[in-house]
Amino acid sequence: MVLKLFEKLEIGDFLLFLSTILTIYVVQYYYKYFTRVNPLPGPFPFPFVGNLPQYYLWFNGENKKFYEYIYKKYGDICEVQFNERAIVLSRTEYIEKLLTPSTKNSHVVRFPDNEGLEELGIEGKGILLNQDLKSWKYNRQFFSQAILSPKFTNEAIDWTNKLFNELEGYWNKLFLKEEIIKENKNKLDFAAWLHHYTNDMIIKILTGERSYSMAAYFDTLSDEKSDHPLAIVDDSVKLVQALRKHLLGFIMFVNVSSFLRHYVPFFKNKADDLLQNVRFINNRLDEIIKRRRQTIENTPLNEPLTNDMLTSLITANTSRDVNHTKTVGGEALNRPMTDTEIRGIIFDGFLGGTDTTANTISFVTYYLAHNQDVKKKLIEEIDRIFQGDKTRPITENDFQKLKYCEAIVKEVSRVLTIAPVFTRYINKPDEIAGYKWPAGTMFRINADAIHYNKDYWEDPDKFNPDRWMAEGFESKKLSFLMFGGGLRLCPGRKLAMIELVCLIALLYRKYEIDLVDMNAPLKVINGGVTACGELLTKIKHRK
């Protein structure tokens, strides 16, 4: 019936019909905009696309730069419009309610129920983007229990040493031979190597399986190939690349509407590619989980299992588990986890644990090169602890003593935050930042702006690791958001600090690492997280 009506329309009538619909939409859009609750300053939005034109055309989709601009232009509290309206908060007082670390805090969701995440198949799964509170609590409990156990810490330190030895093996062949140094060819992209290192590290400690990301990178740079079979190397590279693509791309499924993703070629192509990518990751993880279940089943009960997270998750609440019967929020959840639940958790461990750590070390290297006094103090600390021994494995005891090294990691993370903006969404009406907000309001917490605010930090523009060493120093409440805050605070923070501090100590204990070009600006990719694009360094043995 409706179709027949359209068949009778002349092209002119059709265009008139279309423009009427469009006009009604635009009028309704701006009516809603101009009559919104608590209007705040912010960039002017456009129908269908909100502030996407400013985000993509002015700032090339660079999150950090966009929010820097927003803060400078519109102040401590302002608003942006993407798929929905979001209030941007840049003061600690404003975020207190959102980041209260108490189970009474009901504001623990990151995004509204999101058809984009559902389309990606990650809604209600894992931890990072899980909106389903019961399933999130359950998953997070298992994840934290596994990651905080002493055997996991030992495993992390052990693999830091082993993979560092592997890394050195490649560097020895490629960059550290005398003639190479003489010819000034001892140059390497530090960021790339560190990405490959952290990929191999996180895959090993999460799944217990070896990946060969560093080996693959070595193979691309050297005529001599690594000792690992090419097919295995290629295979692990595909997984690592897919995980990175997902990490840098998933935010589009939150920010860009379903209409644009399905019908506008620029967005559709990106969306289709990401969907195919996530299917590939799921298949690969399912294979790994099946294989491990099999191994566990074939291992006699009196024989030990491996200390990776996957094994802990598969055996949780089975006869293999020493802590049988977990409770979550007082509720006993004494069933083993399903493969889909395990996949969601491991997936999020990868996403949370690779780029974040690799980028932080790359940024540390950049800041050390530009702050020789800090580098000197770091080396003094390292030499004091290792007493000139440049080869013995690092231990947990060393990690505990490397306080200045830890201070450097924190200071670099303050001045160059990996997650410059993160979100919370309220399911119940509440008063936040002095305004009453209805349920369904989205907030973006501008960690970057808080890290540079004079009210919380003395000389905030100064890179000064010593501020963390002052007797009794504690950053002001909620003013240091390297790992986020509240109930959704990063559960991988202990592992991250172990990895970062140990690796920095191993690197600077033995090597002199300088930038190839001290005047080159730091190459930063500002997606959902802030990544280091490339960091060209020169490396040689320390005298």
Ligand code: HEM
């Ligand atoms: C330097 C390293 C890291 C940084 C800077 C970092 C930062 C963050 C931040 C800012 C959040 C959001 C917190 C919030 O919303 O309040 C987060 C969440 C998360 N991180 Fe990390 N992270 C790091 C390392 C890791 C590692 C090594 C893992 C795991 C192996 C990990 C796993 C996660 C997970 C699963 C979440 C989601 C938590 C939830 O939603 O409940 N992260 N991280």
